[in-house]
Amino acid sequence: MGYEGMTAADIVVIILYFFFVIGVGFWSMYRTNRSHAKGYFLAGRSMLWWPVGASLFASNIGTGHFIGLAGTGAASGIAVGAYEIMSIFAIIPLGWIFVPVYVSSGVYTMPEYLKKRYGGQRLRITMSIIALFLYIFTKISVDIFAGAVFIQEAFEWNVYVSIGILLGITSIYAITGGLAAVIYTDTLQSFIMVIGGIVLMILSYNEVGGYQELQIRYPEAVSNASLYNDTLLECGMPREDAFHLLRHPTESDQPWPGTIVGIMFIGVWYWCTDQVIVQRALSAKNVTHAKGGSVLASYLKILPMFMIVIPGMISRVLFPDEIACVDPDNCMAACGNPVSCSNSAYPKLVLEIMPTGARGLMVAVMMAALMSSLTSIFNSGSTIFTMDIWRRLRPNASNTELMITGRLFIVFLLAISILWIPVVQAYQGGQLFVYIQSLQSYFAPPIFTAFVMGVLWHRTNEKGAFWGLVIGIAMGVTRMVLDIVYPVPLCGEVDIRPTIVYQIHYLYYNCLVGAVSIICTIVISLLTKPLPETYVIGKTWATRYKRSDDRLNNQDEVEMETPALEENNQEKSGEEAEDSEVQFLTRTWRWFCGFSDSSKDSTQKDEALLTSIEEDPFWKKFSLVNAVIVMGVGVFLMGFYA
Numbered sequence: 001m002g003y004e005g006m007t008a009a010d011i012v013v014i015i016l017y018f019f020f021v022i023g024v025g026f027w028s029m030y031r032t033n034r035s036h037a038k039g040y041f042l043a044g045r046s047m048l049w050w051p052v053g054a055s056l057f058a059s060n061i062g063t064g065h066f067i068g069l070a071g072t073g074a075a076s077g078i079a080v081g082a083y084e085i086m087s088i089f090a091i092i093p094l095g096w097i098f099v100p101v102y103v104s105s106g107v108y109t110m111p112e113y114l115k116k117r118y119g120g121q122r123l124r125i126t127m128s129i130i131a132l133f134l135y136i137f138t139k140i141s142v143d144i145f146a147g148a149v150f151i152q153e154a155f156e157w158n159v160y161v162s163i164g165i166l167l168g169i170t171s172i173y174a175i176t177g178g179l180a181a182v183i184y185t186d187t188l189q190s191f192i193m194v195i196g197g198i199v200l201m202i203l204s205y206n207e208v209g210g211y212q213e214l215q216i217r218y219p220e221a222v223s224n225a226s227l228y229n230d231t232l233l234e235c236g237m238p239r240e241d242a243f244h245l246l247r248h249p250t251e252s253d254q255p256w257p258g259t260i261v262g263i264m265f266i267g268v269w270y271w272c273t274d275q276v277i278v279q280r281a282l283s284a285k286n287v288t289h290a291k292g293g294s295v296l297a298s299y300l301k302i303l304p305m306f307m308i309v310i311p312g313m314i315s316r317v318l319f320p321d322e323i324a325c326v327d328p329d330n331c332m333a334a335c336g337n338p339v340s341c342s343n344s345a346y347p348k349l350v351l352e353i354m355p356t357g358a359r360g361l362m363v364a365v366m367m368a369a370l371m372s373s374l375t376s377i378f379n380s381g382s383t384i385f386t387m388d389i390w391r392r393l394r395p396n397a398s399n400t401e402l403m404i405t406g407r408l409f410i411v412f413l414l415a416i417s418i419l420w421i422p423v424v425q426a427y428q429g430g431q432l433f434v435y436i437q438s439l440q441s442y443f444a445p446p447i448f449t450a451f452v453m454g455v456l457w458h459r460t461n462e463k464g465a466f467w468g469l470v471i472g473i474a475m476g477v478t479r480m481v482l483d484i485v486y487p488v489p490l491c492g493e494v495d496i497r498p499t500i501v502y503q504i505h506y507l508y509y510n511c512l513v514g515a516v517s518i519i520c521t522i523v524i525s526l527l528t529k530p531l532p533e534t535y536v537i538g539k540t541w542a543t544r545y546k547r548s549d550d551r552l553n554n555q556d557e558v559e560m561e562t563p564a565l566e567e568n569n570q571e572k573s574g575e576e577a578e579d580s581e582v583q584f585l586t587r588t589w590r591w592f593c594g595f596s597d598s599s600k601d602s603t604q605k606d607e608a609l610l611t612s613i614e615e616d617p618f619w620k621k622f623s624l625v626n627a628v629i630v631m632g633v634g635v636f637l638m639g640f641y642a
Contacts, residue, residue, distance in 0.1 A: 008153060010360030017364035020188070023293075047280075049289040053296025054190040055280045056091070060270075061304065063370040064139075067146035068433030069304060070312025070346035072446075074208055074323050077313065078641060079243025079254040080433055081305030085245075088298045088634035090267030094628045095294030097282050098272040100613045101455050103290075104544045106217055108282075109277050110451070111388040117454045117539045118394050118462035119531065121392065123469070127450070128388040130473060131275055131444065132413075135381045138439050140374065140417035145424045146432060147370040152336070153347035154363050168621040189371065194300070194635060196365035197307040203353050204311040207318060218242060223314045223324045228243070242313070245641040258507025262441060265514045267340060269444035273451040275380040288615045291623040298630040302411035302637070308346065313346035322348060329407040339490065343432050381413050382406035390407070438506040444473025445514030453521050458536045458543070464525030472517035479509055544613060 047055075072080040107113045111131065116126040208214050219238050226236035241247050243246040246256035271277050284290035316323045323345050325331040328338035335341040350362040391397060397405070424435060446469045453460040453468075479500070486497040495502060504512075537546045 004358065006363070007356045009357040013357055013360030014364050014367070017192070017361075017367075026332055030358050035217075044459045047283045047289070047293075048286060049284065049292030051187045052280055052284045052289060052293030053300070054187040056277060056297035057300040058187070058190040058193065059276055059280060060087075060301075061190075062139075062143045062374070063146035063366055064142040064432060064436060065304065066308055066346050066366060067149055067438060068142070069308040070315065070349075071340075071342040071344075072119075072433040073309035073312030074194065074316040074345035075340065075342040076239050077244070077638070078251050078305065078309055079245055079247055079259075081309045081641075082245045082254070082259050082638070083266075083303040083437065084301050084435075085634050086259070086263045087267055087271065087301045088272040088630055090264065091294050091298045091301065092631060093268065094272045094281055095287075095291035095623070096627070098278070098451075098455060099284075099290040099294075100287055100544050101539060101541055102282060103287060103613050104538045109387050110181050110273055110278060111384060113539075114450060114454070117535060118460075119535050120462050121633070123450070123462060124388055125392065126466070126469065127447070128384050130447065131384050132381060134440070135276075135377050135445060136413060136417050137420055138436055139377050140381075140413055140624060141420040141424050142418055142432065142436055143370055143374055143377075145421045147366070148421070149335075149343050150363075151367045153344060154351060192361075194303065194307075196362050197303070199358060200350060200354060200362060201307045201311055204314045204349055207353050210315045211310070214245060214310070214317065215375055217317045221320045221324055223321045223326070223330065225321070225325065225330050229327075232326050232491055236324055238316070238324075243641070245638060253505075255505055258505055258511060259484045261514075262507035262510040265281050265448050266437065266440050266444045268452065269448040270440070273447055275384055276377055279380050279383065286615070287538050287613045288619045288623060291627070292619075295623055295626045295630060298627070298634075302630075302633060304333075305637075312342075312345040315349040315373055316342075319348050319352070328490055341487075351550030351626070356580045374558065378410045378413065382409045403549055412571050428499075438483065439480060441510035442476030442513065443473060444468075445510055446476070446516065446517040449517040449521050450529065452540075453518070453525075455541050458540050459530055460521060461525045461526055461528055461531045463528045464521040464523075467524050468517045469552050471520050472513050475513045475516065479506075576598055612634060 009107050020104045069080055069084075095507060102113055105113055105116050107116060109128075111124040111127040114127055115121065147535075205211065205214075208217065215352055219240070219242070221238055222236045223232075226232040239253070241252060246259060247254050249255045249257050279289045284293055321330075322334040325334055325341050331341050335344045337343070349365075350359060383406065386402050386409070390402070390405050395402070424432070450465045450469045454465060463551065482498060482501050486501050489495050489497075500509075537543045
């Protein structure tokens with residue numbers, strides 16, 4: 001067994017894949033209107049349940065998931081799979097609780113919801129900045145680094161040249177195509193990821209001899225270098241609880257109370273309040289399709305533990321010298337990272353056991369994961385910056401200016417994220433998924449609190465939500481800085497980390513931040529004046545079917561539409577007179593960039609239709625039954641592997 005490089009057949013498969021995905025991107029650009037904000041950022045709210053569900057899954061399962069989940073599985077066992085299974089219980093509330101409130105509120109972005117729910121601008125601006133911060137440090141930089149790991153293993157190319165080419169292709173349809181192009185390409189890539197992942201799963205299970213054989217061989221999977229060094233052997237031995245999802249509350253790497261409570265803080269924040277995810281649900285043509293998309297994504301989230309985590313453990317069994325290395329010199333020689341080589345578990349498996357041609361398919365799968373995740377973040381990040389920050393700075397900005405600003409901001413996101421990659425590489429012992437979850441643990445609870453309290457408790461006011469958010473974020477920043485200043489020691493090194501870092505697990509710290517944020521929000525809200533009804537009616541779960549006659553909170557829609565209408569009125573007469581003289585190349589370029597003729601740019605719908613949450617009774621019951629079934633499956637899996 002040995003990897004001898006990509007063959008001609010593998011390269012052909014990869015090239016065909018790229019042609020196909022670019023074709024799908026251009027097809028979606030052709031059939032959708034991208035010349036206005038609703039068309040570009042929300043796909044005109046016309047998507048069906050199956051592309052919504054596929055896009056939810058693809059947006060979540062990026063390269064960071066394939067690399068990170070498999071790497072953490074190789075390092076410590078199946079417990080990391082709890083994040084995937086617990087996601088089911090956070091995705092279902094997205095369709096049933098949060099989307100109806102967001103649609104009833106008539107919002108584009110999550111910071112915009114906070115503006116309408118609480119009033120004022122400071123919550124909206126603060127949340128926008130925090131969201132962009134998290135996109136850069138927990139999403140874009142992670143996926144770029146994970147893609148670099150895979151490309152380095154597969155091609156032995158210069159990492160940054162490879163990433164540059166990949167980002168260039170990704171950016172073409174992300175920048176020009178808008179959300180509709182992203183969702184359609186996500187649907188294609190979800191199909192490729194699932195099929196390719198299942199094929200590799202079957203091959204890896206066969207290679208190791210099945211799950212029972214894995215249970216026997218995994219506890220013995222240590223590198224040869226560790227066998228002759230007691231210190232290295234102590235660091236390099238697999239965990240005794242490797243096949244348990246729920247682990248000891250004080251002596252494990254993932255304590256079960258933190259798994260149950262802490263992961264729900266992260267899950268609800270991510271699936272129900274994060275712009276990347278919610279934007280896909282808001283693109284659904286109605287609430288029923290949003291629910292259907294949530295159910296489909298929940299079913300798909302059952303797969304990663306079996307399709308990614310366990311194959312990562314198998315990779316450690318098959319390649320212990322590389323994947324299980326703990327000596328810095330050996331790790332540096334094996335993968336170029338002195339901290340750990342566990343992140344190479346999935347690429348190593350792909351390149352060693354996949355047959356020719358199929359190997360190329362899996363490289364395409366990894367690229368699909370990277371591209372789908374990055375395009376989702378690009379679109380959502382530019383949406384937040386354009387709608388929630390730039391429009392505050394430039395309230396009279398034209399529709400064209402908004403489109404250009406959103407696209408240029410993507411370039412800025414990329415530059416900052418690439419500079420952060422060295423920190424990602426060294427953080428949390430080199431385990432990529434642990435880096436993602438620990439950082440999210442510090443910031444998810446206060447954001448969770450601001451949204452959940454706003455949706456579920458009408459008495460929550462702006463002062464309570466704002467200070468609950470700020471205090472929680474301050475606690476999160478403190479722990480993040482300590483984690484960076486005091487990294488996990490290498491094998492054999494003395495642990496000099498402070499007690500708050502060494503003894504308080506990040507999931508427990510997550511629960512602490514959540515408790516403080518909730519208590520502060522409740523106490524401050526009760527001690528200050530309640531908000532007028534105009535900020536509550538139609539913007540909470542209990543009032544989602546009600547409508548307020550006060551137009552104050554519709555200011556954002558007016559701001560959004562006015563510049564475009566003014567621009568249309570100014571240009572319409574001139575364009576009608578000059579249309580016959582416009583050159584073909586100019587018109588093609590305007591279409592490619594989404595700047596269609598003004599007279600054809602109408603994508604607006606009646607406001608009552610856009611904010612309607614009425615459902616067909618049959619499909620409402622059908623989606624509910626499926627939601628109950630998939631949650632039942634989640635409970636069974638958590639219990640079976642507990």
